[in-house]
Amino acid sequence: MKNKKSNRRPLRLIVQLLWAVITNSYLTGFFQGKIYQGNLKNICVPGLNCSSCPGAVGSCPIGSIQAVLSGRKYKLALYAGGFVLMFGALVGRLVCGWLCPFGLVQEIMHLLPPKKKLKTFRGDRQLRWLKFAVLFVLVVLLTLISHEPMFCKWLCPAGTLEAGIPLVALNEQLQSLVGGLYIHKVVILVLLLVLSVFIYRPFCRYLCPLGAIYSLLNPLSLYRYSINKHSCVNCGACTRACPMACSPVENPNSMECIRCGKCVDVCPTDSIKTGFVLRPSPADTSDENTAQEN
Amino acid sequence: MQKIKTSAKCAAARVRSLAVRVPAWALLCSLAAVMLLTGALRGEAGIQLAKAIRVCLECIGIG
Numbered sequence: 053m054k055n056k057k058s059n060r061r062p063l064r065l066i067v068q069l070l071w072a073v074i075t076n077s078y079l080t081g082f083f084q085g086k087i088y089q090g091n092l093k094n095i096c097v098p099g100l101n102c103s104s105c106p107g108a109v110g111s112c113p114i115g116s117i118q119a120v121l122s123g124r125k126y127k128l129a130l131y132a133g134g135f136v137l138m139f140g141a142l143v144g145r146l147v148c149g150w151l152c153p154f155g156l157v158q159e160i161m162h163l164l165p166p167k168k169k170l171k172t173f174r175g176d177r178q179l180r181w182l183k184f185a186v187l188f189v190l191v192v193l194l195t196l197i198s199h200e201p202m203f204c205k206w207l208c209p210a211g212t213l214e215a216g217i218p219l220v221a222l223n224e225q226l227q228s229l230v231g232g233l234y235i236h237k238v239v240i241l242v243l244l245l246v247l248s249v250f251i252y253r254p255f256c257r258y259l260c261p262l263g264a265i266y267s268l269l270n271p272l273s274l275y276r277y278s279i280n281k282h283s284c285v286n287c288g289a290c291t292r293a294c295p296m297a298c299s300p301v302e303n304p305n306s307m308e309c310i311r312c313g314k315c316v317d318v319c320p321t322d323s324i325k326t327g328f329v330l331r332p333s334p335a336d337t338s339d340e341n342t343a344q345e346n
Numbered sequence: 347m348q349k350i351k352t353s354a355k356c357a358a359a360r361v362r363s364l365a366v367r368v369p370a371w372a373l374l375c376s377l378a379a380v381m382l383l384t385g386a387l388r389g390e391a392g393i394q395l396a397k398a399i400r401v402c403l404e405c406i407g408i409g
Contacts, residue, residue, distance in 0.1 A: 093398040094391045103398035104405045111398040115405065119397035120390050131385025132394060137378035141371060205404035216406035229408045237407035272371050 060313035064150055071099075072153040076214070081106030085222030087215075096135035099152030100262050102204075105214035106222070114191060114208070114262050118201035121192065136262070140269030144276075148256055148263050149310035154210040155256055161248035170250050172297040179258050180308065187261035203261060205233070209241040252295040256310065267307040274328050275311070277304035284323040290315035300324060 075097050078088035088109050097110035116132035139147055148155050162169070186203065194202040204211050216237060220226045247254040256263045279301055290300040293314045298306040300315040304324065316324045385391065403409025 087399070087401055089399040091395070094395050096394075102402075102405055104402045108398075111394055115397070115402065116394040120393050123393055125393075126388070126390065129385070129390065130381040130388070131390035134378050134381030134383075134385055137374060137381060141374040141378055201402070201404050204402060205407075205409075208405065211402075211405035212407055215402070216408075219401060219406050220408075226406070226408060231408075233409075234407035269374065272367060272374060274371065 058317050060317055064312060067150050068153075068156040068159075071151045072101075072156060075099075075101055075110055076105055076107030076153070078107045078109050081108075082218060082222075085219055087219075096132050097151075098135075098139040098147040100154050100208075100210045100260065101152075102208070102211040102215040104211065104219065106218050108214070112210075115201065115204055115211075118191060118195045118204060121195045122199045122201055124199065127196065136265050137269070140266045140273060142274050144270035144273030144305075144311070145263065145266045145307075145309060146273075146275050146311040147266055148253075148260075149312045152256075152262075153214070155253060155310070157213065157245070158248040158253045158255060161245050162252050164249050166250075169252065171252070171295075176257075176297065182258045183260055183264040183267075186259050187264040191261045206236070207240065207259065209237070209244050209255060212237040212241040253310075257296070257308070270307050270309060271305045273305075275326070276329060277309070277311070277315075278325050278329070279304050280323045280325065283321045285321055287320060289318045289320060290324060293318040 081087050085106065087104055087106055090109070092109045093103060093111045095110050096113040096116055097108075098113070100114065101108055101110065101112055103111045103115050111132070113132050113136045117129040117136075120126050120129035120132065186207065190203040190207060216234065220230060220234070244255050244259075251257070277300060284301060286301065288301075291298075294300065294309075295312065295314060296308045296310055298309050300306075300309070311326070313326065316326060
């Protein structure tokens with residue numbers, strides 16, 4: 053049995069907050085209603101962080117993919133796609149759990165009462181495929197056809213929260229241009245934030261195209277979870293603790309796992325191991341399940 | 347006997363999984379590097395920068 057209780061939650065919260073501050077550290081932008089225009093924006097940040105956020109010092113990967121696809125020159129976004137593939141191959145959906153500012157906002161909303169939350173419901177599993185439709189239809193297909201960043205324009209709540217609201221609040225010129233599209237985006241943001249109170253990270257679960265890409269790479273990423281089936285007592289504590297409604301015992305590297313580590317914290321026998329491993333140790337027997345989705 | 351059989355089954359599945367996962371991971375990393383380099387060489391970084399340093403009206407719900 054485990055003799056020392058581990059708790060990753062404070063560490064994760066610190067990392068999430070620190071990363072949000074570091075990647076949005078152009079503080080002048082928040083006071084002047086302007087955005088950072090330096091060369092650091094050549095680099096994509098791993099999480100969903102709008103490039104038009106007054107504090108953003110890096111580029112949003114989804115925004116960058118759409119910037120290339122909406123131009124008439126290229127049909128493939130290799131540069132931003134390369135960044136996403138690199139992050140995904142290294143850490144998979146650890147990005148969602150530890151480095152995404154909009155994920156942090158949803159988690160904070162989830163801390164609000166009522167205490168009783170909706171962990172899963174009928175149709176939850178099916179709805180999770182919606183994020184792939186958002187990726188292929190809004191981010192790729194409609195952007196290529198219309199030459200406009202369709203995901204950013206019609207859906208992205210991170211853009212509304214991080215850029216739309218602060219910029220419009222600080223800029224009188226933009227205030228005079230507010231219309232139906234702005235209201236539409238604010239309504240989507242409010243709906244998702246209210247939903248976050250009851251469901252853990254609804255945007256990440258059902259709609260995030262970046263999460264969709266990382267979820268495809270999660271089973272293959274270098275950072276992974278493994279279960280020691282010899283010491284696992286099948287108590288089900290990890291499954292009950294998982295906020296994304298995954299079953300770590302059946303599939304420790306599920307497409308939906310955001311690597312929050314709650315399962316590791318609650319395991320009474322310390323059977324869940326995490327780390328950067330290409331070849332798991334022979335004792336970590338359940339790593340072969342990684343190719344299957346639970 | 348049953349335990350040995352299960353262990354052997356697990357080990358075999360693990361080897362099968364590694365046989366796929368290790369080359370797949372190496373392929374992914376190589377692909378990411380090639381994509382980054384090709385994208386940078388054909389000027390996508392410039393397109394990205396040009397978009398990111400201006401306020402994106404679509405992103406903020408204006409345009």
